[in-house]
Amino acid sequence: MSSTTNPSTQHTSTIGAIGAPSRRNTELALLVFAVVIPVFAYANVGLALDDQVPAGLLSYGLGLGLMAGLGHLAVRKFAPYADPLLLPLATLLNGIGLVAIWRLDQSEKLQASRTFVEAAPRQLMYSAIGVALFVAVLFFLKDHRVLQRYTYISMAGALVLLLLPLVPGIGHNVFGARIWIKIPGLGTLQPGEFAKIVLAVFFAGYLMVKRDALALASRRFLGLYLPRGRDLGPIIVVWIISILILVFETDLGTSLLFFGMFVIMLYVATERTSWIVFGLLMSAVGAVGVASFESHIQTRVQAWLDPMREFELSRAGVQDGIVHSEQAMQALWAFGSGGTLGSGWGQGHSDLIGFAANSDFILATFGEELGLAGVMALLLLYALIVERGVRTALAARDPFGKLLAIGLSGAFALQVFVVAGGVMGLIPLTGMTMPFLAYGGSSVIANWALIGILLRISDTARRPAPAPVSNPDAEMTQVVRP
Amino acid sequence: MSELTLTVMRLGFLAVLWLFVIVAVQVIRSDLFGTRVTQRGARREAAGRQQATRQAPPQQRQQSGGRRGGRNTPTKLVVTEGTLTGTTVALQGQTITLGRAHDSTIVLDDDYASSRHARIYPDRDGQWIVEDLGSTNGTYLDRTRLTTPTPISLGAPIRIGKTVIELRK
Numbered sequence: 001m002s003s004t005t006n007p008s009t010q011h012t013s014t015i016g017a018i019g020a021p022s023r024r025n026t027e028l029a030l031l032v033f034a035v036v037i038p039v040f041a042y043a044n045v046g047l048a049l050d051d052q053v054p055a056g057l058l059s060y061g062l063g064l065g066l067m068a069g070l071g072h073l074a075v076r077k078f079a080p081y082a083d084p085l086l087l088p089l090a091t092l093l094n095g096i097g098l099v100a101i102w103r104l105d106q107s108e109k110l111q112a113s114r115t116f117v118e119a120a121p122r123q124l125m126y127s128a129i130g131v132a133l134f135v136a137v138l139f140f141l142k143d144h145r146v147l148q149r150y151t152y153i154s155m156a157g158a159l160v161l162l163l164l165p166l167v168p169g170i171g172h173n174v175f176g177a178r179i180w181i182k183i184p185g186l187g188t189l190q191p192g193e194f195a196k197i198v199l200a201v202f203f204a205g206y207l208m209v210k211r212d213a214l215a216l217a218s219r220r221f222l223g224l225y226l227p228r229g230r231d232l233g234p235i236i237v238v239w240i241i242s243i244l245i246l247v248f249e250t251d252l253g254t255s256l257l258f259f260g261m262f263v264i265m266l267y268v269a270t271e272r273t274s275w276i277v278f279g280l281l282m283s284a285v286g287a288v289g290v291a292s293f294e295s296h297i298q299t300r301v302q303a304w305l306d307p308m309r310e311f312e313l314s315r316a317g318v319q320d321g322i323v324h325s326e327q328a329m330q331a332l333w334a335f336g337s338g339g340t341l342g343s344g345w346g347q348g349h350s351d352l353i354g355f356a357a358n359s360d361f362i363l364a365t366f367g368e369e370l371g372l373a374g375v376m377a378l379l380l381l382y383a384l385i386v387e388r389g390v391r392t393a394l395a396a397r398d399p400f401g402k403l404l405a406i407g408l409s410g411a412f413a414l415q416v417f418v419v420a421g422g423v424m425g426l427i428p429l430t431g432m433t434m435p436f437l438a439y440g441g442s443s444v445i446a447n448w449a450l451i452g453i454l455l456r457i458s459d460t461a462r463r464p465a466p467a468p469v470s471n472p473d474a475e476m477t478q479v480v481r482p
Numbered sequence: 483m484s485e486l487t488l489t490v491m492r493l494g495f496l497a498v499l500w501l502f503v504i505v506a507v508q509v510i511r512s513d514l515f516g517t518r519v520t521q522r523g524a525r526r527e528a529a530g531r532q533q534a535t536r537q538a539p540p541q542q543r544q545q546s547g548g549r550r551g552g553r554n555t556p557t558k559l560v561v562t563e564g565t566l567t568g569t570t571v572a573l574q575g576q577t578i579t580l581g582r583a584h585d586s587t588i589v590l591d592d593d594y595a596s597s598r599h600a601r602i603y604p605d606r607d608g609q610w611i612v613e614d615l616g617s618t619n620g621t622y623l624d625r626t627r628l629t630t631p632t633p634i635s636l637g638a639p640i641r642i643g644k645t646v647i648e649l650r651k
Binding site for chain 2: 023026030033034036037040041044047048084085088089092341342343344345347370371373374377378380381384387388391
């Protein structure tokens, strides 16, 4: 992307995010819109369930509005040229997610379950913490290039975060996936969500330095560029790490996310298609290899291939050492009964999914109550966030910022794909949360931080270049004409 | 709550959700398509003409000499054919160089263009002149190959390789 110069000295038009006005007012208008929509949905749920506007409407609306307002003020103050869309999109998804979680809280079936807790107030609190972290990122991170200094520290940090759940004592095993850690007195935390951001910093810093070696020092063979062995090293290491995550934490989603993010960033840094071929081959080999001996993954694959059988086994109460779950089938039925326009807020039966209906499977609730039309709109909102991230990467002037923005938005896109694909039965189900929509503190907080970093990069990228110092010599030469 | 109200709310919610998506797409449309700078340049030009007497910064006053020629003075140069189609350059009294050299005002990405191919400049009366700078394949005004600096009339096509530019009001 070309940068723009001072308008008075600009003669050519260049294509790109040029001389972009700060667009903070656009953002404010969209934010108001993004707060009104969830409030409407909230009232709609109340009217559908109890024939009355829910009592918490005002406090909920105010809470969401306050968060959005704080976020907006922070952007106005600390990142005035940042992208106008990211904050409203995130606010809208977060708000709608809160409504869906509250709506599932009202379900009598879920209330009857042993593990029931009122999830909506907690999620509101997590969102508030997330927005606070978002503001903190904008305040403390004045320039994203600072992160470049911490390339290798981030690598170590990410590894520590990833390994924490394996440490006995603080690691916490929930339903077959060992991805939580327990902080005494504070609850549980999913360090993988934060590791996503930290790893993106490491990859960006590393690839920025090594990309020429990776791109140029290669032999051409059958139309593919084969990299040298020593350049292949890092990708092998990342691959092994993600396989280890898969084996020890049985977390298919996170491992796919990290490896996918690395391949995306490698491709962007080197412009070599061969890396994508290698990446796909390696992830296929890894997944098949692990699935052949890891029973937890095998169960997931079976539930993906034949959800109806799992449903029947679960109903029949077969005890064969494997946890059979009817969730996958119930989620598919929820999507099916939603049809094109959905049953309307509060009128679906997605609570039949039972456990994790408001976290991993929350998309099924949207599928049933808002239908295909609603889910498509939600996916478009995600796509817009990713598009703004990629756009930020295109507009960024420094390679580190470019790679970081691509990595973060790529990770975001992959996460949406892995979760949505899993719930809809396109790929085996993995234990990940839909960013912003799903119930889960770590996820919401980490994703707000991610949006904060993207806004910081886009602020740097879209900030008009300082006016060039006028050169008296240049003025003089204009006078002399033939 | 009656069935009808709920149906209306259900469809209404989907409508506002999609409205948000459409509004968001409208917001980003501006940097997907086109050259905003072009419009802004033209606007600035128009505003500049109105305010020429009121606030004329030294630079503009100097350039206003180029606009003395009357109503038919071109205000911009438009690329109408070639890879740069759609690019416009505001004419503010400065010399415009064309060629493959990176410091040209319009950098031509064209095998038939020389690195310093031609230039377009105003003479003392504000008439715009095109001059071939000894290019290999020549500069054409309408269909004649230029040999000397030639005044350009509004809308006359100037061809350099595959690129055609013209002056417009």
